[in-house]
Amino acid sequence: MIHAGQLIERTLHEQGRTVTWFATQLCCTRPNVYKIFKKENIDIHLLWRISYILGHDFFRDLSDSISTDNNTTSVSK
Template structure:
């Protein structure tokens, strides 16, 4: 099963040992919004860009790889 973008962000935050409070403060939002972000299957690209910069991880590349895999899968059918 593929992980959602919210799961990936949560995992990266935990990997970096960053707190929810730190993340919320850096994103200028409430902690409750961060928890909602973790539950999302998709998010706005502007927000994903900000998150990628903040956590220094290119989440777009993960999505791009998933896209390539799906396209290859369709081509082989």
């Protein structure tokens, strides 16, 4: 299972963006961004906004993880 907050944090850092920049784009505070990073599950609307801001399809990442999990499960049966 993918930890959505960690994936967002990793993507943000890979893009060389700061937490301050991200907080400004999300119209929230830096502490709220750090709370997002700690969340395993994220509201779909918030995830859409984050995907748009970072130009990254987090929905695809999550979908790919389901496919991978299902393949692993069927192989081990």
